[in-house]
Amino acid sequence: MxxxxxxxxxxxxxxxxxxxxxxxxxxxxxxxxxxxxxxxxxxFSGMNVDPRDYFTSSFCEEHEELILVKDIDFHSVCEHHLIPFFGKAHVAYIPQNGQVTGIGNFAKAIEAVAKRPQIQERMTTTLANAIEETLSPRGVLVVIEAEHLCMTMRGVKKPGSQTVTTAARGVFEKDSAKRAEVLSFIRR
Missing domain, CATH: 1.10.286.10 (GTP cyclohydrolase I, N-terminal domain)
Incomplete structure (x- = not known):
């Protein structure tokens, strides 16, 4: 800075x-x-970082089945009160034409997006869009579960409450069975 x-x-x-x-x-x-x-x-080190940059390198593995990276811890800051929110992110995608990327790239992208003032809904959408735009998979599903300190330590004061947001693209947007399959894996 x-x-x-x-x-x-x-x-x-x-x-x-x-x-x-x-x-x-x-x-x-x-x-x-x-x-x-x-x-x-x-x-706030993610202010000028584009999460798409983490998905520019991919390789062909001829794998076109579900890939799920779940329980990725993150911390962010609510733009409304400048108080932290934190939780877990889950990212699923189905590669197209066998194009996959390193699984660590999802954690790096989540970290970059989390390190800026924002709302959880935008964080979820930003991640899904970055993956869709760079990897062009058959489908992307991002699920974020978070506790917001602006809701637990002030205002309504409901500690432990969780907010869950999702962003579905491609097959996960159109096929409820595929989406349900991923959600069942996340709950395990």
Whole structure:
């Protein structure tokens, strides 16, 4: 993150601390603006990363059956309250013409998309679109399950509640049996 961006974040954090009545010269708070600026550099590192870049390399394995990568942990930040949400992402696809990609690419793409302020619905759609646009599979299904701290620690205060979003493309959009098969594997 450019130095001027870090300086802006530090100043903003200092202003927030002052606004809530905190003594910004108190020993425990003194370095908080620096720590937050450093943390933001890490947790928002996906701002200018295109998840499609992770799917540009593929290889032919002559495999045209279901591939499911599930239980990929992620952390993101709700754009409405700038409070974390976290959970698991599951990605399924059916290759076309045997074109597959490395399974680690799904985790990398999820990580990149998660590291920006957003809503879960956009995260789900962004991932499905990136996979569909680059791999051109017969079908893609992305399922994201997450707990939103904006819902558990404030507002309605319902800890443990989960939000589930899906994005289906191709065969998974049209064939409910295929979609149900993937969902049954995710539940195992």
């Amino acid at each position: 450019a130095q001027s961006k870090q300086e802006k974040i530090k100043k903003a954090v200092e202003m927030i601390l002052e606004a809530i009545g905190e003594d910004t010269n108190r020993e425990g708070i003194l370095e908080t603006p620096n720590r937050v600026a450093t943390m933001y550099e890490e947790i």
